[in-house]
Ligand code: SF4
């Protein structure tokens with residue numbers, strides 16, 4: 001079995017209402033970007049309880065095939081940032097082809 005350890009880091013996320021967020025960081029093990037055709041954080045989970053983990057999340061999967069950083073529905077950027085764009089929780093590193 002091969003275990004991927006080279007995920008791009010979620011360098012910053014300012015969505016403080018998400019359960020995985022603390023101190024402008026994402027502390028999930030891995031997140032998925034892409035909901036429909038939008039580069040939303042699909043792992044976003046609005047909750048009053050917050051993780052106690054201090055790990056930095058990786059980008060496990062990304063469904064946004066039209067981003068220049070996407071290869072085979074995975075992210076190849078060194079790191080990404082997540083924040084709000086309008087009402088949505090977006091990958092701010094998204095760059096359309
Ligand atoms: S990147 Fe997504 S899952 Fe992580 S804290 Fe931000 S909104 Fe939540």
Ligand code: SF4
Nearest residue numbers: 062067070075091094
């Ligand atoms: S930078 Fe592009 S490929 Fe990487 S997570 Fe964001 S939208 Fe997906």
